[in-house]
Amino acid sequence: MILEQNNVQTYGSGARTLVFAHGYGCDQNMWRPVADAMADRYRVVLFDYIGFGQSDLSAYASDKYATLQDYATDVIKIARELELQNAVFVGHSVSAMIGALASISAPDLFDDLIMVGPSPYYMKDGDYNGGFSPAEIEEMLEFLDHNHLGWSQAMAPAIMGNTDRPELGETLTNSFCATDPQVARDFAKVTFLSDCRDKLPEVKARTLILQCVDDIIAPEHVGAYVHANIAGSTFKVLDASGHCPNLSAPHQVTAAIEAFL
Amino acid sequence: MSARADLFDLFNEAPCGFISVCPKGLIVRINRTLAEWLGKTPEDLMDTPFRDLLSVGGRMAYETHIRPLLRMQGFVHEVSFDLLGAEETRVPFIANVSERRDADGGVLSYRFALFKSQDRRLYEKTLLEARKAAEAEVERERQTALLRDQFIAVLGHDLRNPLAAIVSGIRIMKRRSTLTERDIMMLDEMTKSAWRAEHLIKDVLDLARGTLGDGLVLQCELATNLPEVLGQVVEEIRLGAPGRTINADLNIDRHVFCDSERVGQLLSNLLANAITHGDPAREINVSATLDDDLFTLSVENFGDPIPDDLRENLFQPFFRGNVRERREGLGLGLFIVSEIGKAHGGQVAVDSTDQGTRFYLKMPRLAKETAAEA
Structure with a gap:
């Protein structure tokens, strides 16, 4: 049930299992380049959070997914259903914190935690500068109100062939980031207004933080803050710019994860 | 003009904006049309970071949605966003964006074609x-x-x-x-x-x-008690209006398929109406007749005739004729009468002349399915 609801995809084989979790905006396809590259050495698990990608939208309710812990609970359910032990959780963006919460709640599931572009809090607060103000978050949401990015076409899609990126297969225009506007709004609130700073010291899993240069969503000093607050964590700056190295520099991400494991 | 110069002129002066952004995010080409829309010159903007043209919220959307989409599908079409013009003014655009790639799939540049969309926005x-x-x-x-x-x-x-x-x-x-x-x-x-x-x-x-709610709900049956119910209603009204004469001629010798309480309520409302509007010196006549198919119940009074223009709206809720200024009810009585009639598959109508005013209900004696059984 949960495996269908969250559109869980499992493939590859190896002694260890990697669970890849997408961040704010798009869906599990964000992890395809990295997951595909590792599938011959690891068992890989991809999934969509409820409300995103090909998940079961009917399972979504605003009050059911009102905190990051609610999403972490789904991660734990998926991991239990797959009977994972000593697995590796790889979370991009907000999923880094969802992974931290899941590993705190269920320490037996994940031995290693890989955080790609993490931020425990996106707002400014005293000495801590998460980068944004509520008005700026609202402005991003306005952008989403004006750009459904394939959402409204989701029912009558134009099929396009990915001749130059065949690994994506045939898929719908913009569908990777097509999200119900209300879900996008809710998740933005949960993502950008949640404060996980207190939770970082509770993380006991071996943690790797992968940081991009020039990432405006999760700037380097925020990554360094996460590193300083998780005991024994490793901090690695990638030679990649922007917020999505899993897409823009998949080889580097793959190499960094393997070196750490 | 040479073909090359013409092409250059088309790029610069086209009625839409062009930008090319290198993988590091710097603007490497920008045409004059776009620069002017932003209140600048191409030279001002060359080699500056593209994201400086975006507001903070715009950058967030660009990083979390547009760039991933560009990587995954190579293009994003018809996206609507603002660019910052001179003195932080916002200029709304519709843009198509594509990612130019080398043979290995690496990014060579991002290309934007932009239309200003003030009115459309x-x-x-x-x-x-x-x-x-x-x-x-x-x-x-x-x-x-x-x-x-x-x-x-x-x-x-x-x-x-x-x-x-x-x-x-x-x-x-x-x-x-x-x-x-x-x-x-x-x-x-x-x-x-x-x-x-x-x-x-x-x-x-x-x-x-x-x-x-869900409309009037009837509890219909082959009512054996209809004469008693109607008789009681007449009695109650007589008690409530001493000094008025109410003649009742109830010929109900067979059963009628109805909700007898509701039909009683209908009669009660019609009688109350007759007492209010009828000539107090004259009688009120109640009559019920039955044949094989039709049940008719009527109430007659001898007041002034109802003006034509009022008659149309008599059965509307909260309608109160301006016939007389009295401390009448809410104007619901006749509306409910009419609703009860309709719920029984019948209708309530009125004849009003100098000779008198007569409201009457006509409804099938038996409902269709009951008729079949009988």
């Missing part, structure tokens, strides 16, 4: 706001209707109890032997008022159920 914004307002309005209406429904139901229920106490109090007082004529008159008036209040409450409750 305004139009979309208006549509969005109208939709939000409409959605909010519908929700508000729904809440209000729910609240009104509950309010009316509770009010009706709570009003009935004190009224019942008043009525039984009056009845007990009337049994005393020491009453003066004036006392009796006052008690009669009080009875009438209480009776009228009881009817108003009943009407309001029916309105709440009928128009706000």
Whole structure:
């Protein structure tokens, strides 16, 4: 049930299992380049959070997914259903914190935690500068109100062939980031207004933080803050710019994860 | 102009904007049209970071949605966003963006074609706001209707109890032997008022159920008690209106498929109406007739005829003719009469002339399925 609801995809084989979790905006396809590259050495698990990608939208309710812990609970359910032990959780963006919460709640599931572009809090607060103000978050949401990015076409899609990126297969225009506007709004609130700073010291899993240069969503000093607050964590700056190295520099991400494991 | 110069001119002066951004995010080409829309020159913007043209919220959207999409599908079309012009003004655009790649899939550049969309954005914004307002309005209406429904139901229920106490109090007082004529008159008036209040409450409750809820619900059966129910109604009204003559001619020798309580309520409302509007010096005639197919119930009074322009709206809720300024009810009586008629598959109509005013219900004696059984 949960495996269908969250559109869980499992493939590859190896002694260890990697669970890849997408961040704010798009869906599990964000992890395809990295997951595909590792599938011959690891068992890989991809999934969509409820409300995103090909998940079961009917399972979504605003009050059911009102905190990051609610999403972490789904991660734990998926991991239990797959009977994972000593697995590796790889979370991009907000999923880094969802992974931290899941590993705190269920320490037996994940031995290693890989955080790609993490931020425990996106707002400014005293000495801590998460980068944004509520008005700026609202402005991003306005952008989403004006750009459904394939959402409204989701029912009558134009099929396009990915001749130059065949690994994506045939898929719908913009569908990777097509999200119900209300879900996008809710998740933005949960993502950008949640404060996980207190939770970082509770993380006991071996943690790797992968940081991009020039990432405006999760700037380097925020990554360094996460590193300083998780005991024994490793901090690695990638030679990649922007917020999505899993897409823009998949080889580097793959190499960094393997070196750490 | 040489072909090359013409091409260059087309790039620079095209009626849309062009930008090319290198993988590091710097603007490496920009045409004059776009620069001018932003209140700058191409030279001002060359080699500056593209993201400086975006507001903070715009950058967030670009990083979390547009760039991933570009990587995954190679293009994003018809995306709507603002660029920052001179002095932080915002210029709205519609853009197509594509990612130019080398043989290995690496990014060579991002290319943007942009159309200024001031009017279109305004139009979309208006549509969005109208939709939000409409959605909010519908929700508000729904809440209000729910609240009104509950309010009316509770009010009706709570009003009935004190009224019942008043009525039984009056009845007990009337049994005393020491009453003066004036006392009796006052008690009669009080009875009438209480009776009228009881009817108003009943009407309001029916309105709440009928128009706000699921319509009038009937409990129909082959009624054996219809003559008794109608007889009682006439009796009650007689008690409530001493001094008025009410003749009743009820020829009901067969069973009628109906909700007899509702038909009783219909008669009660028509009689109340006749007492209010009829000539007090003249009688009121109630008549019920039956044939194989049709049940007819009529109430006749001898007041002034109803003007034509009022007649059309008689059966609308909250309609009160301006015939006479009186302390009438809410204008629900005839509406409910009409609703009861309709619910029985029949109808209520009125004839009104100098010779008198006659309201009548005509309805099938048996419902279709019952007729088949019989």
